[in-house]
Amino acid sequence: MNLFEDLKNPKEMMYADKIAVYILDNPEKFDELFEYIFSEDKSVAWRAGWICDKISRKYPELISPAQIKKIVDKISYEKHKGVLRSFLNIFYNLYEGTPLEPDFMNLLIEMMISTRSDVSHQVISMKILGKYCENEPDLRPEMLAYLELLPIEDFTAGFVAARKKMLKQLRAK
Numbered sequence: 001m002n003l004f005e006d007l008k009n010p011k012e013m014m015y016a017d018k019i020a021v022y023i024l025d026n027p028e029k030f031d032e033l034f035e036y037i038f039s040e041d042k043s044v045a046w047r048a049g050w051i052c053d054k055i056s057r058k059y060p061e062l063i064s065p066a067q068i069k070k071i072v073d074k075i076s077y078e079k080h081k082g083v084l085r086s087f088l089n090i091f092y093n094l095y096e097g098t099p100l101e102p103d104f105m106n107l108l109i110e111m112m113i114s115t116r117s118d119v120s121h122q123v124i125s126m127k128i129l130g131k132y133c134e135n136e137p138d139l140r141p142e143m144l145a146y147l148e149l150l151p152i153e154d155f156t157a158g159f160v161a162a163r164k165k166m167l168k169q170l171r172a173k
Contacts, residue, residue, distance in 0.1 A: 003032055007044045016051050023055060023062075030055070030062045037071075037087075042080045049086025056093040068094055076107050081118050088124040095128055097135035105132070113146060115154050122155075123162040130166050137173065144170050 001022050006015060023030050036048035056063055071087045078084040100108070111117045112125040126147075133140045147167050152160050 003029065004036065004044065007036055007047045008041065010047065016047070016054060019051050020054050023051070024059065027062060034063070034067055037083065038074065042083060046080060046082035046086065049083050049090070053086045053089040053093065056090045060094050063090065063094060072101075072104060075104075081121070085118070085120045085124065088121060088128070092124055092128050092131070095131055097131045099136070100132055105129070109146065113150060119156045119158050122159050126162060126166055130169060133170060134173070140170055140173060 001019075003019070006019060012018075019033070023033055033048055034052055036044050037052060039045040039048065052063070068091065071090055075084065075087050075091070078087060108125040108129055111121045112129065114122070117125075129139075129143055133143050144167065147163050147170075150163065152163065155163070
């Protein structure tokens with residue numbers, strides 16, 4: 001299997017599942033797939049990110065701490081919505097609620113409350129911050145304030161629903 005070519009020109013809709021199975025059968029190929037997330041060819045990067053996201057949900061051990069750091073370092077610079085969504089999803093799948101760097105936490109807050117952000121980025125950022133609040137109860141009142149004071153009429157129905165669910169979770173603690 002030529003990963004780059006299969007990511008660049010998928011021949012069928014089930015390419016992601018086939019590549020994921022191939023990677024799981026050949027875990028030594030995971031690093032190659034992971035590096036394609038950073039490809040200049042954004043269609044390749046987006047597809048590689050999507051597959052890494054799928055894999056990270058079931059097999060988080062394939063992604064190293066160094067790879068997670070590489071994703072975090074790239075999140076603030078990524079402009080492609082699909083690639084950024086994959087970065088955020090992978091981080092969310094692997095994040096255990098440990099302390100976030102202040103700049104990264106501020107970036108997540110900005111993505112969450114900005115109406116210019118894609119709704120998927122808003123919601124995933126909210127979920128990451130919600131996980132963080134589970135281990136950092138001192139942050140919970142600040143997170144509640146952010147969410148309660150948002151003018152919800154400026155946001156999509158998807159964001160408003162996720163916000164409502166997060167508020168319920170935060171208040172239950």
